[in-house]
Amino acid sequence: MRRDIFKKCASALILAAMVFLGSVVPSAAEFPEKPVTIIVPWAAGGGGDITCRMLADKMKDILGQPVVVKNVPGAGSLLGVKALVDAKPDGYTVGFPGISAVIAQYTSVSPIMMDEYIPVSGILNPSPTLWVNTDASWKSLEEFIEYGKANPMKVKNGNAGAGVIDHLYSSEFSKKTGVKFAQIPFKGWAPALTELAGGHVDSVFAAFGPAKSMEGAGKIRPLAIGAEERHPSRPEIPTMKEGGVDIVMPFWESLAVPKGTPQSIVDILDNAIRKAFEDPELQKMNENTVNVSYIGFEEIAELRKQSNERIKELVEMVGLKR
Numbered sequence: 001m002r003r004d005i006f007k008k009c010a011s012a013l014i015l016a017a018m019v020f021l022g023s024v025v026p027s028a029a030e031f032p033e034k035p036v037t038i039i040v041p042w043a044a045g046g047g048g049d050i051t052c053r054m055l056a057d058k059m060k061d062i063l064g065q066p067v068v069v070k071n072v073p074g075a076g077s078l079l080g081v082k083a084l085v086d087a088k089p090d091g092y093t094v095g096f097p098g099i100s101a102v103i104a105q106y107t108s109v110s111p112i113m114m115d116e117y118i119p120v121s122g123i124l125n126p127s128p129t130l131w132v133n134t135d136a137s138w139k140s141l142e143e144f145i146e147y148g149k150a151n152p153m154k155v156k157n158g159n160a161g162a163g164v165i166d167h168l169y170s171s172e173f174s175k176k177t178g179v180k181f182a183q184i185p186f187k188g189w190a191p192a193l194t195e196l197a198g199g200h201v202d203s204v205f206a207a208f209g210p211a212k213s214m215e216g217a218g219k220i221r222p223l224a225i226g227a228e229e230r231h232p233s234r235p236e237i238p239t240m241k242e243g244g245v246d247i248v249m250p251f252w253e254s255l256a257v258p259k260g261t262p263q264s265i266v267d268i269l270d271n272a273i274r275k276a277f278e279d280p281e282l283q284k285m286n287e288n289t290v291n292v293s294y295i296g297f298e299e300i301a302e303l304r305k306q307s308n309e310r311i312k313e314l315v316e317m318v319g320l321k322r
Contacts, residue, residue: 031091031265035066038255039087039095041080042160043073045190047209048096048253050290051123055255058276063268073187076161078104078112085116089260091269094120098253100164102307106315107163114304119254120266121273122300124293127227127251128169128205129237131220133196141224141243144203148179157181158192158201163320166205168311169226169249171318173205177245196220207251208234209290233291250307254300270297 038056042048049071056067072080077100084095095117105111130141138144148155159167162185174181184201186192189210196204197219204211205226214220225231226240226247240247255273257266276282277294286292295303315321 031268032063032065034092035068036063036091036269037068037070037093039080039083039093040069040071041073041077041096041101042071043186043188043190044071045210046160046188047125047207047290047292048098049188049190050209051253051292052096054282054285054289055273055276058279058282059272062272062275074161075108076104076164076167077101078108078110081112081117084256085112085258087258089258089262091257091261091265093258094269095256096253097256098123098165099251099307099311100161102304102311103163103165103168103315103320105308106312107320114308116259117256118259118261118266119256119297119300119304120269121255121297122295122303123253123255124295125207125209125251125253126231126233126291127225128166128207128249129211129225130223130240131193131196131204131206131211131215132202132223133199134219134221135199136202138223141238141240141245144223145177145179145243145245148181149177152180153182155179155181155203156184156201158184158186158195158204160189160192160206161185161187165249165251168314168318168320169247170203170205171320172247172314173240173245175318176247193220207290209292212289231291233287250303252295252300252303252307254304266297 038052040049040052052069056069060067072083081095081097081101087093105113132138157170170181189206192204193206193211193214195201197214211220222237224240224243225237226249228248230239274294
């Protein structure tokens with residue numbers, strides 16, 4: 001009799017333990033059971049925001065749950081990255097940190113290190129392009145540089161935030177060309193480009209996506225792109241190298257999750273992102289808007305490593321190190 005009671009108690013304890021463990025450790029087979037949130041560390045309307053909204057629209061069908069985009073701009077993307085690393089590592093909070101967060105490791109007084117979040121998939125953006133107002137007198141990169149050198153601090157350059165990728169790029173541009181900018185920080189490319197279109201700043205270094213609507217409206221135009229070769233979708237835009245400015249900067253972002261997220265859940269999210277990019281409708285939208293491409297876990301991990309080394313050198317070279 002006692003043996004039977006003991007067996008029943010032991011079985012009950014084992015069952016309770018299994019239930020408890022199952023509630024603590026998320027199961028890949030069950031994930032996701034509720035909406036997934038993507039934190040975009042930039043203002044609405046920018047390239048990262050557009051990319052994430054396109055992905056969210058397709059990922060919801062693949063995952064079978066709503067995928068919500070939440071904008072948390074500020075501090076050169078650090079506010080959004082902080083919200084990501086503070087989230088529970090269960091796969092339900094995904095962030096969109098990029099190369100700007102790498103820069104912040106060396107420039108911010110409260111840095112968030114890359115090992116605090118895990119890359120899921122990578123997004124490769126077109127290289128930074130120099131945009132000016134359509135009514136600006138400069139018709140070429142050479143004319144822009146000539147004016148900037150002759151008029152120190154007269155060119156107001158709008159950037160996506162102090163210490164982010166385009167600020168660093170424009171700082172290196174300044175060092176190599178002798179153009180001394182008056183840097184004007186904004187909370188992302190969207191507001192910076194809006195001010196450029198309105199004639200309140202003179203230049204912005206940004207990718208194609210966030211500039212597309214303003215260019216389409218005839219408000220801004222490109223002078224040169226910071227890439228090794230002309231971009232296949234915009235072959236009419238010369239490279240910086242053609243204008244004598246040898247600066248090439250890979251511009252990437254990554255969908256990431258907090259450190260400690262189970263690999264099985266990372267794999268599910270990566271699979272959903274990859275399938276979303278394969279969707280013909282998203283491909284067409286992408287070609288007409290942001291022109292970004294998917295890269296897998298191994299490639300983005302290697303790109304993060306390479307960028308970390310390159311950024312550290314550039315930060316020290318242009319004097320942005322904290």
